[in-house]
Amino acid sequence: MANSGATDQDPVVIIGAGFAGLAAARVLGAAGVATVVIDRQNHHLFQPLLYQVATAGLSAADIAAPIRAILRQWPSVSVLMDTVVGIDRAARQLQLASGGSLRFGALIIASGARHAYFRNPEWAAHAPGIKTIDDAIRVRRDLLLALERAETMRAEQRETRAEHLTFVVVGGGPTGVELAGAIAELARHAAERDFPHITRNCVRVVLVDSGDRLLKALPPSLSAAAAQALAGLGVEVRLNSRVTALEPGRIMLGDDSLPACVTLWAAGVAASPAASWLGAAADGSGRVIVGSDLALPDDPAIFVVGDTAAATSRDGQPVPGVATAAKQMGAHAARAILARRAGQAVPAFRYRHPGSMATIGRSHAVADLGWLKLAGAPAWLLWCTVHLWFLAGFRNRLVVGANWLWRYLTFESSARLITQQESDMR
Amino acid sequence: MANSGATDQDPVVIIGAGFAGLAAARVLGAAGVATVVIDRQNHHLFQPLLYQVATAGLSAADIAAPIRAILRQWPSVSVLMDTVVGIDRAARQLQLASGGSLRFGALIIASGARHAYFRNPEWAAHAPGIKTIDDAIRVRRDLLLALERAETMRAEQRETRAEHLTFVVVGGGPTGVELAGAIAELARHAAERDFPHITRNCVRVVLVDSGDRLLKALPPSLSAAAAQALAGLGVEVRLNSRVTALEPGRIMLGDDSLPACVTLWAAGVAASPAASWLGAAADGSGRVIVGSDLALPDDPAIFVVGDTAAATSRDGQPVPGVATAAKQMGAHAARAILARRAGQAVPAFRYRHPGSMATIGRSHAVADLGWLKLAGAPAWLLWCTVHLWFLAGFRNRLVVGANWLWRYLTFESSARLITQQESDMR
Structure with missing residues (x-):
């Protein structure tokens, strides 16, 4: 086997178990394709509710679940907790912080973004x-x-x-x-x-x-x-x-x-260092510029999705850096890999925008679904429903829903704990 | 006002909001006595269930509640998040890590214990x-x-x-x-x-x-x-x-x-540094040796309770370092302060032992209530009931109970998150 050829024997490797990475893993897992998901953390995090952890409304475990547990139902998908430090495109290999390396047949980079402080x-x-x-x-x-x-x-x-x-x-x-x-x-x-x-x-x-x-x-x-x-x-x-x-x-x-x-x-966010790993072209935020199929223009076996990618939808619009776009991109990349293995053509990615919303305080929100614009309590109820719906795991949904109801009725923040004090004061 | 005399104008100060400190605060709050509770943390912790946080079964917020919220119902009780670094017995004053100081009329030291590693x-x-x-x-x-x-x-x-x-x-x-x-x-x-x-x-x-x-x-x-x-x-x-x-x-x-x-x-545990703060006699574990009323033998206005004290019950037995003993000692010290202010005699402390129990895994426990010794599933049900009962706060009881039921039915640990990684791997 030549070092440089992507083969179907090597697994599909997904870097990152955020919305994009999990969506890709689900498609590949359902198809029974050997897949490895690598993440620095052992848990998937429902980031849209993270601000409620920061403001003492929810516990971390309410909006996070072990990646292994989420992907348990697909036996062809395995999970690796490690950090990618480099990509050897010629050898089709990832370098890992643990010292190991990992060969891939195809690669989906969904490593997300960090905050950007511009020039400061x-x-x-x-x-x-x-x-x-x-x-x-x-x-x-x-x-x-x-x-x-x-x-x-x-x-x-x-x-x-x-x-x-x-x-x-x-x-x-x-x-x-x-x-x-x-x-x-x-x-x-x-x-x-x-x-x-x-x-x-x-x-x-x-x-x-x-x-x-x-x-x-x-x-x-x-x-x-x-x-x-x-x-x-x-x-x-x-x-x-x-x-x-x-x-x-x-x-x-x-x-x-x-x-x-x-x-x-x-x-403002800055993409993860994927562009420098790949030696690929990036936009001003460090996002890798991908083709209409979400793969690198010069390498059809390497996809970049979610916040790490600068992608353009089939309708000519730039794809926004939101959770729904990440999910759609992840699933698209996985389907593209399946199509290519089956000898079929890969369609261009098209982003379907379900709408935007934001909540303000305990009973107010704004929501724009295109055909419907809402503000106030109705938008807030919609916001709660949508977020509970997408929260991974039946148990988490129950816990968060119960927490919100409790908070709504009592005005009480349930996780008002000061921990991780810099100087241990004891 | 002489610096050295304890007066009823200065508040009762309680150091530590563990089981002993909260029990004392409740008695004093119910009597409307001006009281200040000092703790290094902003939360009371239900320590008997802390091992379930360490083993990913519960979230921290499930077994902890803000001290201010717990004591909110007693307007005469105020809460101070600070660390005591010394006690000036002559001036009836505490030195605080924040640089401030605090005068007390009477003092209840309930600062708990840390682990002891003997000579290592x-x-x-x-x-x-x-x-x-x-x-x-x-x-x-x-x-x-x-x-x-x-x-x-x-x-x-x-x-x-x-x-x-x-x-x-x-x-x-x-x-x-x-x-x-x-x-x-x-x-x-x-x-x-x-x-x-x-x-x-x-x-x-x-x-x-x-x-x-x-x-x-x-x-x-x-x-x-x-x-x-x-x-x-x-x-x-x-x-x-x-x-x-x-x-x-x-x-x-x-x-x-x-x-x-x-x-x-x-x-093995070692008491907090109360003995050195006070210049008082201590036992081998650093616990302050107190009289039958739980006050210092040479200072009736300074009480030491809970794991910080080496106390003897009225029946001649040493008081054990358990939560129920801490609660009883805290309440006794508070009642002793009330009695003394009312000119009444202070009875000797008597520890009433309700029993001991320990749980082993998901459906087994042992319990000794004196008149009843149980092992296996019945002891486990008793253990669950007792711990839920004593868990502070109605909401926490509900959350922990629901969590246990969920875990019992699914074998799933709900808080299997790796956080606080020493070297941030990103």
Whole structure:
């Protein structure tokens, strides 16, 4: 067997068990094709609800499930917890952090994205993004510690308490909007009930976006509805604002300096290093530019999908970096591999857009399904239903649904725990 | 006001919001006495179920609740998240890690215990105990990573796989017994279902105790029943064995050397540094020796309770270091403060022992209620009922109960997540 030829004997390897990777694994597993799924984590994470872990509403285990358990039903699919450090295209081999290597017949790269800080990587330390469970737990700790610290300030410090309770979220997309709303609710309800020295008015939540409206993927009427709902929760929305500097406790927006006890980053993502692994062409965000079949233009056996890819739909539109697109791309790549093995032609990828939505606080959302635009409580019910529906695993659905009902009835955040303290204080 | 006199104007201060501290706060709160509860954490932890967090059965938030939420109903009780670093007895003042200080009228020290490694403090790094949520999450990570690593071993390493799946638990009390049983179940069920390269027989769980039987607090017949149940789960029980050396991957028991991918410590506790704060007499485990009213013999305004105290019950028996004793001691100290303020005599503390129990795996337990000794499924049902009953908070009871039912029916561990990886592998 020549080293350089992709063969059907070598397994299909999928890098990443996010939405795209799992969708691909399911198609290949159902077809009985030998497949290896590699991920750095042992769990798949339902990222759209991760902001609720960061704001103490859900536990990590409620929105994550072991990859092995999810893929257990397909005996031809095996799971490897390891980190890819390089790809040898000529030898059709992956290099792994554990020191091993892995041959592939075909490859689907679905390794996702991290937050991008444009030309300021040093900001990452002061304004974390939320991509993993550990990120979310650290943010939860920072939010709750800010409240504890403000509560225990001595009388002479109390004038500066408002500074110590200013939370800034950068980025007005769905994640930023949902995060800002959830922080406002957490801080204000907790302040009212459990922190006698903190009043509602001490808490300040600022949502910053460089554009002229929030939720640019939605129609302007829904952006306005979202802005109004956020204002109702006390969130200050600052549009047309750019971050010019960031340091601990302070953020500069243009020439305006704001105190900020916690700053969170929900603006812009950068793809994983797949392009450099492959030596392939990438766009400005580091996403690998793929052909209409989602494979590399010069290598039909290597597919790049999800947030790692810069793809164009059959209708000429760029494919957005959202969960539904990732799932569709993953399934398409897997079907393309099956078609090619069966000697059939591979159709061009076409993204079907089911709609966009974002939730704001405990009973408000905006949703755009194309034929239907909703705001307020009906959109919120739709949002809850859709997210529960897509949450992997019957048990998780039950737990999250029960948690939401409980929270709705009691206003109580169920996971208000400070853990992973930097300096172990004991 | 003289600096040295305890006055009723200064609040009662409680250090620690474990079982003892919360019991004291409830009594004082119900009486409307100004009280401050200080804890390093923002949450109370139901420690008897912490081993289930470490073995992926429960989420941390299922067995923990914010101290502020628990004590919210008593307006005279306030909560302070801070760490005590010293006590100035003359000035009736606590020094806090935040730099502040706090005057007290009366003091209840309920700061608990950490694991004791006898004369080998360096063992702590290789054989962690499980006292906090962070401890439990780290142990969960180590257990699950051991399985992932064994699964991905290459063919030539497979002979040593058994070494990489040997889990050792030191200490045959209830915690050690419950931990060993839960690890055996987790590893063997996960191995059977999700790790095709690991067979049941690769997994080895060893429970070590220096005495001649497990569960010394229970009658010998129940110790034997527990040993038999553990054997049924495949746990190797080594009695009359002492740890003589510990290094990463290896443990010495007398002259016998055992491989050990994970070693956990459930043997012996050392009290918090209260004795040195107070300059008071302590026993060999660092516990402060208190009088029959649980106050310091030379200072009736300073009480020491729970695992921090070496107390003797009115019947002459030493008070054991268990949750029920901690609760009774905390409530007694609070009632003693109320009695003294009302000019009444303080009775000597009397420990009422409700019984002892330990669970082994998914349907077995042993229980000794004095008038009733149970083993097997009936004891297990009793164990479940009692633990759900005492779990703080109605919601937690529901979540844990539902989780147990789910796990019982499906054999599925709901929180099988690897987080807090030491080296972020991304």
